[in-house]
Amino acid sequence: MILISSCLAGQQVRYNETHCLNPRLKQLIEQNxxxxxxxxxxxxxxxxxEPAEIVGGDGGDVLDGTAVVKEKSGQIVTDMYIQGAxxxxxxxxxxxxxTVVLKEYSPSCGSSTIYNGAFSNxxxxxxxxxxxxxxxxxxxVMSEYSFMxxxxxxEDI
Ligand code: SF4
Incomplete structure (x- = not known):
């Protein structure tokens, strides 16, 4: 059994109520x-x-207490991110x-790249x-790109 980010499976769970469907990943869920x-x-x-970004480092720094997760309006939401983890x-x-396949770039799910904490895209x-x-x-943990x-x-073998 593997876990896959819900938004990659087409569920509209992203901060802005959208998804980022990957049909092959959704199919794995449909096939149990x-x-x-x-x-x-x-x-x-x-x-x-609200959109949120890690400020002052990455997920490891958040878990070690040297960085925070902040919403765009400035509210610190670190504890909820840690609880979700x-x-x-x-x-x-x-x-x-x-194996877990998580959505690249997210402050929860990114596996090698995240937003830089300045809300500047x-x-x-x-x-x-x-x-x-x-x-x-x-x-x-793999991103959807590495997993694909x-x-x-x-499949080529
Ligand atoms: Fe949820 Fe992760 Fe997708 Fe964000 S990237 S919506 S935390 S599954």
Missing amino acids: MALPVCPELLGGFSIPR YKTLEMAKQLQVT MKTNGEGVTTTLLRRNGID KELDRV
Whole structure:
């Protein structure tokens, strides 16, 4: 079993009530090979919500207490991001999941790139909060881009 970001499965759970459907990932869920998960909803957010970015580092720094997650209006929402990460970890452990496919660029789900914290639409290297927590617990986290490459490679064999 793998977990996949709910927004990649076509669910309108993003901050602005949109999705970023990847039909092949949705198909894995329909075939009961994967389950959708949205760390931000697990953290207590609703839809829609304000956009948020990590300020002062990345997900590892948030978990270590040296960076925060801030909404565009300035409200600090770090605790909800951390709660969402721990609930996702709990779900992954209960389901004995070894691979999680999360949406690149998100402050929760980014796996190698996130927005830079200035709300200027600029990106930087770094992981989201949930990604870091899962990786620190031995779970393989891939972006949709890496996972699709891997899927293509396996299907070509
Ligand atoms: Fe939820 Fe992650 Fe998608 Fe954001 S990127 S909507 S936290 S699943």
